Every structure is written in C-alpha cells, then in structure tokens.
Amino acid sequence: MSERVRGFEVVTKYEGESIELPNRATKGSAGYDLKAAVDIVVPSIWKALLENQGLANLMEGNSIKDENKAFLSSTLVPTGVKAYMPEQEYLLLANRSSNPMKKQLALPNGIGIIDADYYGNSSNEGEIFVQLINYGFEDVEVKKGDRIAQGIFTPYEVIDNEVSEFQTRIGGFGSSGE
Template identity: 50%
Template sequence: MGERRFEVVSRFKGAGLTLPQRQTTHAAGYDFAAAEDFLLPSIWKMNFVKMFRKINNEHELMTKDFQRAEQSLRPLLVPTGIKVTMPTDEVLLLVNRSSSPLKRFLSLPNGVGVIDADYYNNEANEGEIFFQLINFGIRDQLIKKGDRLGQGIFVKYLTTDDDQPADQKRQGGFGSSGR
C-alpha cells in the first residue's frame, strides 16, 4: 500500500519547521507554512503596468516589452521545507486557503498544484513542496516564516484500464515531465 507522511527536507533540518497538520477534526486539508521569510511583490509594481501604458498610448511593442511583462507576472515559489511520501495511487493537491485571496491578495495562479508520489526525494530538489503564489494586491506581502500558505489534500486517483504511462523517471518538478 505505501506509507503517507510529511518530512522536513535536508536543507531545513534543525530550522524548527512544523509539519503540515489539519486544524480541525473534520478538515480535509493539511495546512502548509512558509519555511522562511519571503517577500512577495505586488504585480502592480512590476513591468507589465508599463506595457499597459504603451498599449494605451498606441506604442509599438517590442519583444523585450513582452519579455519584461511576462517575467513580472510569473508566480514566485515560496518554500515550505516539506516533502511528502504517499502510496503510488495518490496525489497531494495544493489549494488556496479560503482567506488568502480575501485577506492577503495571495493566490495560486495555477488553481491547484499537483504533487505526484514520484516527486518524493527527486534528484533536483529532494521533493520539497513549494507554493506558487502571485500577489494581486497593491502592497508587497511579507510572508513570515510559519505563516500558512495553503492546504494539501490527499486524493486517490484512477487510471484507465489500458493505461500505459511513458517509461520516464522524474527529474524534478514544475514541468519536469515535459511540455
């Protein structure tokens, strides 16, 4: 069957991190916290606002304008210092806390993060879980070590009867299995 448990990754051993936990008896999600202080800048202070001005003033946009705007709108990866092992027929879904967009203007731009069982102990980052976040508020947000970032929910998944996955070993995360 396999074991399901959270662990601290090597680079944060001894840093006093708390393993994710459910906050109430019937909560589905395990709350994840930031492993260190992290400044998440407001998207409104970034270069893409300059691009909107150029569009509004009918300036011709150059490749570098698009590149700057795209770079500024990228989510940032907030470290948790946590990895997870789980049975091979499960996935850990990373989701927003309901209060994050309302109170802090922080959101997961991909909607739901997916942590597969084979992400655990991968060579690229030991399977550390990161939350992709974007700050759509006006002010920069300082996320303090220990602040809750989001929730993780374990879910069993099904495969088709004729399933034949590619015979490929995971190299890391965030698009490591291809485009």
C-alpha cells in the same frame, strides 16, 4: 509497528531550521496547512504596472523586458517539507480561503499537484513549493511559519490496459514535459 503510508518530512536542507510539519487545524479539516519555510516577498503585479506607468513601459517590442519579468511572475514559496504517499495518490495543493480575501494572494494555476513519485527526486528531494501571485496593490511579506496553502491527499484511478513508456522524474514544475 505499522508500515508508513502517507505523511510529511522535513527536507535535508532545512533540518535544524524549526520547520513544522503540516497539520490539520480541526478534526474535520480535509487539508493539512502548509507553511512558508522562509520570509519572502510576493510582489504586486499592479504595483509594477503603476510604477512603470503601464504595461507598455514594461515591454520591449512584443516581449516583457527581462528586468520586469519578476514582478509579473509567480513567486515560489518553499515549505521545507516533502510528502510521501501510496502510488495511486497525489497531494492536491489548494489556496487557503483567507489568502485571496485578506492578502490578495492566489495560486495562478488554481491548484497544485504533488505526484507520489515527486518524493525523494534527485533534484530537490521532493520539496514542496507553493506558487503564489499577488494581485493586490501592495507587495505582501510572507513570514516563515505563515500558512500559505493546504494539502489534501487524494486518490486517483488509471485506465485499463495502460500502455506507456514512463519517464523518470527528476524535478518538479514541468519536469514531465512542456
């Protein structure tokens, strides 16, 4: 039996929930389709603005009112899966090409990076979440099992004579610093 090198597993909290592991749609596909683990609504940022007659009504002074931040923020969509891979590799998360055209959904940071040491971390086991923002005029309902992003295993290089004190990963989204 060969040693495990890279792959996906269902996180403990979703065991028995019929979570499908990511797969490639065709033999030539680079990306593994990541699917939503739950039904979730991605609110329209424009709808919030229009319903409140503009940005000024969403604000208090120079800040967005707390009750309005959810409409203007990214939505974290859980996938129910985690990825394991060799040390000098990461899982690149990219938007599905149909998301912007058909659903007006985008990854607000353009891509996501799932580091090898994210797997099995103590805060969430390394569950992959996909950040989405809805720039369309209507809320988008993402259903459990909908393909929301693709993951591409990608090698990277490090510099010679790297001298650094590394932190221990305890979570995701900014866990290694601001």
